[in-house]
Amino acid sequence: MPFPTETGRAVLTTNIVVFSLRDEQLKLLLVRRRNPPFQGCWALPGGVVGEDEDIEANATRKLEEGTGVSGVYLEQLCTFGDPGRDPRERVISVAYYALVASERLQVRSDAHGEDVGWFALAELPPLAFDHAKMVQVARQRLAAKLDYSTIAFQFMPERFTLSDLQKVYQMILDRDLDKRNFRKRMLAMDQIRETDEVRRNGSHRPARLYRVANPQEVQIIK
Amino acid sequence: MPFPTETGRAVLTTNIVVFSLRDEQLKLLLVRRRNPPFQGCWALPGGVVGEDEDIEANATRKLEEGTGVSGVYLEQLCTFGDPGRDPRERVISVAYYALVASERLQVRSDAHGEDVGWFALAELPPLAFDHAKMVQVARQRLAAKLDYSTIAFQFMPERFTLSDLQKVYQMILDRDLDKRNFRKRMLAMDQIRETDEVRRNGSHRPARLYRVANPQEVQIIK
């Protein structure tokens, strides 16, 4: 029993908007295209989904190839499939976004030389295909999820200070937050735990270190 | 410059979770499959995307074919593409959900006889493929959007009472709401307008009729 149409087959791909915090900035992982179309242009990592490969598994695999990291938070974002978005033929791209703690990143990403790079959101180069649109949607989704989930903890290293965490929120939301209110809210949601360690860092009072209570899960709160 | 792979092409389809309020219940539009696989089984409306057809345009078209209604609210939900979700070959389905005011529905949907039907959410028959999962995701999304958007107004006819509107919210959220608080909240968001008409409906006080201020747009509020 064949499929009732012989037309309309499309190439299936994924693209991943990989966020990470580097140099105190929210950055994206981009790769430079080696082949046409958009040769030499920066683009989101991703690739063609194998014949018997699960779509999300493909995204996970491409992410691991690009960052050397496994077990990161990955969520389906949106699917792009305009005819003509790829000049060669019909290509469907399922876009994902991912959050990686920078401490987990391998040097590998940089070792590739000019072909892989991290770019601050405000300084993105022109992107291939409709990837700029994907980035925009991902950014909105990320900012929205800050409000009602523990997604921001995905960026945090094993041990971190409340000031570290506040900087993360401020970078994503792109505005300053009140220190006292922020701490109150973070502690009230009961998702981070005080450790008995502190971090000494310059000529001032050391900062208490915290850890995420459930580092694996992203909880929906409230 | 051909695409660098000859494998991995997939059939591209859409499926639409069409919600409407009928008989004071939240119902879904289903169609009965005439061909294998899942012959005779109920499934979500949808179909194969044409070679040069936009994906969302395909969903709109299939929705119009099933309901006779155009200009309805339609939003991309999620993409399903497990290898093996269709036994014939690799099929990617981009799921959408749509909200239709029941007054706008043509009789056509019923005229097809047994092939098209509206089913209450609590009484869905077994569904083909992974359509049950699509319904579940759509339902969650719809309930979530009630809280922070004007999406519920998409179900409302030209003129309606606040009691009508409250029933809609109660059906979607599946719980009772306080009448006074509900009215206060609805009026506070300033998205519906009082008309000078009332509806007489039985031996009791007539109800004031309202209209939606911006029927076309779904606004994100708060």
Added chain:
DNA sequence: GCAAAAGTGTTCTAGGTACACCCATGT
């Protein structure tokens, strides 16, 4: 006059926001 749905306000609580000073350390 009675049954039935429409309509209307107040109180309480919780969460968010605004806001300023002391603490512990290194130099």
Added chain:
DNA sequence: ACATGGGTGTACCTAGAACACTTTTGC
């Protein structure tokens, strides 16, 4: 002793939740 970032509490305000009675009509 001073510069630096870490750490803390209170007052206010707003939004949401709980809650009961009067109004208008048809019969």
